[in-house]
Amino acid sequence: MRRNKFLLAFVGIGLAGCVTSRVEDARENVTGLEDGQSVVIMTKSYHQGNETEKDYLTCVEKALGSGSKGIKVVPHQQFVDRLFPWFEPRTAPADTKGLPALMERPGVADAVKALGVRYVVWLDGDTERVAEGGSLSCAAGPGGGGCFGFAWWQNDADYEAAVWDLDGNESAGTVSADVSGTSFLPALVVPIPLIARTQTKACKGLAQQLRAFIVQ
Amino acid sequence: MIQEIRYASLAGMAAILLAGCASTVTMEMPTIPEPRIEKIPVDVAVRIPAEFENFVHVEEVLGKSSWTIDLGRSNAAFFTQLFGHMFDSLVVLGPDDDARDYQFDALIEPSIDGFEFSTPGQSQSDAFAVWIRYRMSVFDSVGNRASTWTVNAYGKSQKEGLGGGDSLKRAAILAMRDAAALIIMQMERVTNISQLANGPLDPASLEPDPAFAGTEPQSGEPASVIGVFAIGGIDDATE
Numbered sequence A: 001m002r003r004n005k006f007l008l009a010f011v012g013i014g015l016a017g018c019v020t021s022r023v024e025d026a027r028e029n030v031t032g033l034e035d036g037q038s039v040v041i042m043t044k045s046y047h048q049g050n051e052t053e054k055d056y057l058t059c060v061e062k063a064l065g066s067g068s069k070g071i072k073v074v075p076h077q078q079f080v081d082r083l084f085p086w087f088e089p090r091t092a093p094a095d096t097k098g099l100p101a102l103m104e105r106p107g108v109a110d111a112v113k114a115l116g117v118r119y120v121v122w123l124d125g126d127t128e129r130v131a132e133g134g135s136l137s138c139a140a141g142p143g144g145g146g147c148f149g150f151a152w153w154q155n156d157a158d159y160e161a162a163v164w165d166l167d168g169n170e171s172a173g174t175v176s177a178d179v180s181g182t183s184f185l186p187a188l189v190v191p192i193p194l195i196a197r198t199q200t201k202a203c204k205g206l207a208q209q210l211r212a213f214i215v216q
Numbered sequence B: 001m002i003q004e005i006r007y008a009s010l011a012g013m014a015a016i017l018l019a020g021c022a023s024t025v026t027m028e029m030p031t032i033p034e035p036r037i038e039k040i041p042v043d044v045a046v047r048i049p050a051e052f053e054n055f056v057h058v059e060e061v062l063g064k065s066s067w068t069i070d071l072g073r074s075n076a077a078f079f080t081q082l083f084g085h086m087f088d089s090l091v092v093l094g095p096d097d098d099a100r101d102y103q104f105d106a107l108i109e110p111s112i113d114g115f116e117f118s119t120p121g122q123s124q125s126d127a128f129a130v131w132i133r134y135r136m137s138v139f140d141s142v143g144n145r146a147s148t149w150t151v152n153a154y155g156k157s158q159k160e161g162l163g164g165g166d167s168l169k170r171a172a173i174l175a176m177r178d179a180a181a182l183i184i185m186q187m188e189r190v191t192n193i194s195q196l197a198n199g200p201l202d203p204a205s206l207e208p209d210p211a212f213a214g215t216e217p218q219s220g221e222p223a224s225v226i227g228v229f230a231i232g233g234i235d236d237a238t239e
Helices: A002-014 A054-065 A076-082 A096-103 A108-115 A198-215 B002-019 B074-086 B165-191 B193-198 B223-230
Strands: A018-027 A038-043 A117-141 A144-165 A170-191 B022-026 B040-047 B055-061 B065-072 B087-093 B106-118 B127-140 B145-158
Touching (some): A054 A117, A054 A198, A096 A108, A117 A170, A144 A198, A170 A198, B040 B074, B074 B087, B074 B106, B106 B193, B165 B193
Parallel strands (some): A038 A117, B040 B106
Antiparallel strands (some): B127 B145
């Protein structure tokens, strides 16, 4: 019985690829979150060449808001719609210098207050395949089929989150996650995928650090 | 009998393969959120052109597939919502409505100058992109052309799912929102439309319409009025 559990755990570990990660922050100002205050997660504009994936944004939103220490997160689309057109890809402020003027526009400060948004977090970065190799071939016939070979690939996930404090219209600092993962796919009749969940690791690591950064 | 079944199977497979090479995306009605702006104090009429009732664009990807995007009435809904949010009052005119039957300070005629999109296969990326070029012609209450403005909008959405149809729709909606943001931010600065609330333009101050450069005005009529009449706008001056 005990041997089976060890075997199961060993197989579980073996089925995941190798992942290395580094998450760090750089603080510029004091932060904190009071009752009723919330955070909104945005991606930097594609007009500026940013390629952050939509599912990464959704993952960070969920990870920040979940768990016993979860913080209140306003869905980004709700925020963008309520403040239309000032947070569209073309019009969103590129840095905190534009925030005071933006807050003076009709209805903007009221909408931010009504949503309880204290921090805007801007995500930048993406996950890219940086290397791959090996070969794998599969064949099928009337008597059955199978695969033979070995393939591998390496994904790098580099993300940075810039935190803006709307209370003082200033930058609070940045949190970054740099994760590298190598996946393997050996096949001897049946392929056995050993997948490195690089983006998920970068999401959870960044969200955890962001929560600590904001709440202190 | 076996021969017939074989032909039917081949025809079925050919149909499936051909269907796999063409994709059609039908747009839903876009929703433009109420903008955080002060309304421009002008009573406006917008003429929805016939092309806005059923706009279809086909993009042939050389040697690969064809994509068709059916915008339907989405542009009509888009401009009706947008101008409703932007101006004090709005009258919506159809392509055949006579503008003289309505009261307004300014008439806006939007049209599509260009529509393009790219698929991930074309752009060697994982995103669909849509470009829309709108032309906005603004007239005063008697049909003088006040200004013409070209708005270039862009939307991009990463591919999700197998077909990518939803991503293309999202890119098109983002392009419309981009156009809305531009129009909201720059309409007054570019067209001075609020000045038309003070009455029609002084005909003596009008410059000849560039679209009709080289055309001689007839019987002392201002060039701009001829231009408006020629594009199917208000034709008060012809009476």
